[in-house]
Amino acid sequence: MGFKVAIDGPAGAGKSTIAKTVAKKLGFIYVDTGAMYRAMALFLMRERVDAGNKEAVERKCAEADITIRYEDDEQVVYLNGENVNGLIRTEQVSNMASQTSKNVTVREKLVSLQQKLAKDTDVVMDGRDIGTCVLPDAEVKVFLTANSRVRAERRCKELTAKGEACDIDAIEKDIIKRDHQDMTREVSPLLPADDAFFIDSSYMTIEQVAEEILGKVKSVWK
Numbered sequence: 185m186g187f188k189v190a191i192d193g194p195a196g197a198g199k200s201t202i203a204k205t206v207a208k209k210l211g212f213i214y215v216d217t218g219a220m221y222r223a224m225a226l227f228l229m230r231e232r233v234d235a236g237n238k239e240a241v242e243r244k245c246a247e248a249d250i251t252i253r254y255e256d257d258e259q260v261v262y263l264n265g266e267n268v269n270g271l272i273r274t275e276q277v278s279n280m281a282s283q284t285s286k287n288v289t290v291r292e293k294l295v296s297l298q299q300k301l302a303k304d305t306d307v308v309m310d311g312r313d314i315g316t317c318v319l320p321d322a323e324v325k326v327f328l329t330a331n332s333r334v335r336a337e338r339r340c341k342e343l344t345a346k347g348e349a350c351d352i353d354a355i356e357k358d359i360i361k362r363d364h365q366d367m368t369r370e371v372s373p374l375l376p377a378d379d380a381f382f383i384d385s386s387y388m389t390i391e392q393v394a395e396e397i398l399g400k401v402k403s404v405w406k
């Protein structure tokens with residue numbers, strides 16, 4: 185069966201950094217499900233599919249073969265055989281993924297792949313619907329949040345480090361808009377599972393958040 189840790193929450197709450205840290209400490213595999221939605225979005229962009237055209241998204245998504253491999257401890261996402269890790273972190277892909285991840289056919293395809301990846305292994309998986317939909321039986325479910333200003337500041341720091349300009353107010357506005365989109369969509373909205381525990385990471389370090397989750401894991405791991 186394997187031990188499952190599900191980490192859900194909005195963009196910029198620190199999910200992937202935390203999930204990676206926790207997985208490493210536990211010796212579990214880490215699955216970043218957002219990367220899969222991003223790879224699908226990249227495919228649909230390349231195919232010039234209009235995100236608003238439901239039929240086109242459904243038809244085309246069948247042609248995307250998305251797989252995950254682990255190379256040097258890193259998750260690598262392959263899209264039809266091509267390593268797309270370096271291409272899926274742009275704002276354009278973020279916006280496309282936010283729209284196309286609403287599609288039921290896209291979700292069914294990727295959820296089934298995520299469930300296969302987690303089958304019979306110990307795993308830390310992060311996303312938006314892991315505790316509610318992908319791994320409803322996960323032993324530990326975390327809903328990780330941070331306030332929108334702190335998340336915008338973190339994003340700004342990343343951009344500045346890459347030498348890019350940033351407008352913190354615009355970024356915060358975008359974060360609030362995307363949260364709203366993710367939380368109010370009809371299919372698998374971003375919602376905490378009933379049995380999830382909340383962590384607000386706004387004023388916590390990565391280590392503090394990881395320790396809290398590890399403590400929870402130890403308390404239920406027999």
Ligand code: DC
Pocket residue numbers: 195217218219221222278281282283285286310311312313314366
């Ligand atoms: O976590 P992220 O920013 O890389 O996710 C990219 C997009 O995919 C985001 O708009 C939310 C969506 N997503 C989702 O709908 N379900 C998931 N399990 C993971 C991500």
